[in-house]
Amino acid sequence: MAGADTSRCTGHCNRFCIIYAATLEIARLFVRLCRLTSVRSRAIEDRPGTWGWAVLGMAPNELRKVLDQFQQSMVRDSVDNPLAYLLISVEQGIPPIKRAKVGVTGDRWSTVIGPPTVLELVMHKCPALRNLPKNELNFRSAQHVLTVSQTDLEYIVGTSAMLESPVLPDFKMWGMDEPEDTYANWGELLRAMAFQVLRSHWISRRLLASSFPAGPTPS
Numbered sequence: 001m002a003g004a005d006t007s008r009c010t011g012h013c014n015r016f017c018i019i020y021a022a023t024l025e026i027a028r029l030f031v032r033l034c035r036l037t038s039v040r041s042r043a044i045e046d047r048p049g050t051w052g053w054a055v056l057g058m059a060p061n062e063l064r065k066v067l068d069q070f071q072q073s074m075v076r077d078s079v080d081n082p083l084a085y086l087l088i089s090v091e092q093g094i095p096p097i098k099r100a101k102v103g104v105t106g107d108r109w110s111t112v113i114g115p116p117t118v119l120e121l122v123m124h125k126c127p128a129l130r131n132l133p134k135n136e137l138n139f140r141s142a143q144h145v146l147t148v149s150q151t152d153l154e155y156i157v158g159t160s161a162m163l164e165s166p167v168l169p170d171f172k173m174w175g176m177d178e179p180e181d182t183y184a185n186w187g188e189l190l191r192a193m194a195f196q197v198l199r200s201h202w203i204s205r206r207l208l209a210s211s212f213p214a215g216p217t218p219s
């Protein structure tokens with residue numbers, strides 16, 4: 001899709017035209033981002049189920065160690081799920097590309113993201129996690145732990161001529177980790193936005209709180 005044409009924007013309409021064009025580019029960015037994460041995730045595992053859980057009560061670094069040790073030590077004889085049996089490697093347990101990983105983190109909570117089959121094993125069979133407060137999230141892909149290359153990032157950002165245009169001087173993007181950061185052009189801003197979504201350290205408090213309606217709420 002071609003970028004929006006702002007060449008005829010003059011006077012008072014100029015700011016509106018630029019923001020309108022930027023909105024279209026952001027929408028296109030998220031279409032491409034969702035397409036990439038969906039295709040890559042389906043290549044890892046193509047079956048129904050959630051790709052994310054929220055876990056409370058364990059520090060992120062400790063959680064990472066627990067996940068690595070448990071998945072490394074998995075053996076086929078310990079599972080009764082045929083899909084889980086097939087994905088476990090004799091040499092390395094669950095293969096690294098299929099392992100559940102810590103995604104976004106906060107104060108006393110973390111998300112764990114990975115293929116549905118692996119998450120079922122981790123959440124129900126890992127002794128260190130079995131009794132912690134946790135719940136499923138409405139995640140349908142490896143959206144915060146996907147490994148991307150610079151080429152992938154350029155595909156997500158696109159090739160619109162607007163990418164070289166300067167950002168409005170007082171323009172701020174809500175939800176960015178560093179909302180006061182400045183960018184030379186829209187391309188820099190969209191790259192930062194895409195990278196944050198793929199490797200985000202932010203998650204909606206409402207989404208997390210709704211996962212624990214009768215349990216602890218993160219502060």
